[in-house]
Amino acid sequence: MIDGLIERMLKGDKRAAARLITLVENDEEKAREIVSKIYPYTGKAYIVGITGPPGAGKSTLLDKLIRVAREEGKVVGVIAIDPTSPFTGGALLGDRIRMQRHSTDPGVFIRSMATRGSLGGLAKATNDAIKVLDAYGCDVIFVETVGVGQIEVDIVKTADTVVLVTVPGLGDDIQAIKAGLMEIADIFVINKADKEGADATYFELNLMLDLEKERWEKRGWRPPIVETVATTMRGIRDLWKAINDHKAFLEKSGELEKKRRFRAEEEIKTIVSDRIARTVGKKLSEDEISTLIERVVKREIDPYSAADQVIEKALGVKV
Template sequence: MSDEVKGLIDVALKGDKKAIARLITLVENDEETAREVVRRIYPLTGKAYVVGITGPPGSGKSTLLDKLVKLAREEGHKVGVIAVDPTSPFTGGALLGDRLRMQRHSTDPGVFIRSMATRGSLGGLAKATNDAIKVLDASGYDLIFVETVGVGQIEVDIVKTADTVVFVTVPGLGDEVQAIKAGLMEVADIFAINKADREGVEMVYLELKMTLEFERDKWKELGWEPPIVETIAFTLRGVRPLWEAIKRHREHMESSGRLRERRAFRAREEVKTIIASSIARKVEERLASGEAGELIDEVVEGRLDPYSASQIVMEKLKEDLWR
């Protein structure tokens, strides 16, 4: 690690916003630097509570999050926000829509907002999101919100990042039942029906309630049944009850021991992801080599099947890994 990066870490850990922003940019763009940064700051992490906000496009996640940040600040929390935006097809960067919606918090010294691009990541979360969370955690932000990109499907990967998951939906989307079938019940700790002044809110509520009834034994075992909160973020209706539900879930997670279980699950998943990423990079290097190129030619010419070729590459890869 260069002296420049070491100095940047020292300044960021003192809470300097510019240094934090530069450090997140480094871990987002350079995998080797990210590894060194995380090694250095990891002993200082583990204090922040992470809340995931997910749901389909148009559900008002950003407006709702804006109001939740305000309530959190009123209670003295130092708040970090990571808004994972769709990648711009022109620049490869985040579209920054969420940062614009929360502009009024930008001058608050107790709030740090960062938009990150998905860059093709699956599950609606940027690959560097976990590292960015660690930077904010080590820098003293005790409450971190992660808003997923919202791609019209259930982004179950948020459970690998957040301690509490809030799913935001609205009446009239026409995909409530499909969303539930897609695995929503496996990840959501709290449901928010936003824009509750719209027609059809009762139907959405009943659909969620009925699905929760089907899973009653599961929730009874966990000691927590996800509440359904109706909100109108623009007028603040229901926002405080949603904030209180988030706090109650945190208390439940901490008192029941479930928080440690979830974080152990997340740590295991993160290690698996890092291993898979490292292996994928090694495979790419192998496939780019002349030797692997000959194998590909054999596959193209029909002299070798793809499974046999992949097995040969994997055997070579094992030699590289265990040297």
């Protein structure tokens, strides 16, 4: 079945691609088989992360970016990370509704994925779904994060270019940027720039970039600040140009290869960590784990020693 789906997907069958994403999302063993077989066909798509707080207009912005990319003949993939339904475990929001006019376009593939409770809002299967869309033939893949709770930083482990979307009047948003996102954002977007406070937001972002001047000079790329009004297309083409400019910079400087090496390293770490956790679950009973936890609570053993015992029993390796 999987071989047939892959063959159809490689010929441009959208339904086959959708089925493969469902399999990598829900079945660990099949995900491994699928990724192993499609991996030689991957590595061509450019991945753009769209992140930012709720209400910043990320989906509307993305809807317009799809339009501009399609005007250039690009095949576009979209993975929208949504909150998980507590009842079904599926994605709570419907991105096909938000981007409905693209759903019948054969050159656009839109898929919602649930966070499944994973920290940072990025589903574990996101990387595998990206590989499916890459092999399917997408030129650019947008990954839109859920934006729930806090602005997310996990996207840096997935995307080649990270676009951080903010809006005027969100003081907390700017504080969140100060708290760490300055390091991962490649492009800043002030959406809804026709609203009061847009100039102040631009000034604050620009000031923070000035304060980090040494970092940008070292990287060779100072993140541009693009003002947009997604509902009217204002600034959308400027944003698309900024994305392409960043791509050209990464390719010329060799940073794109470094980014993808980092991404591969992080993915391997995640897979190893997940498999160790699964092995521990198989080799140690709940009673054994509970007993160890109880001993740590009673100060009979320290957490490091407890972890050593778990690893030794589960993996047969003495730490």
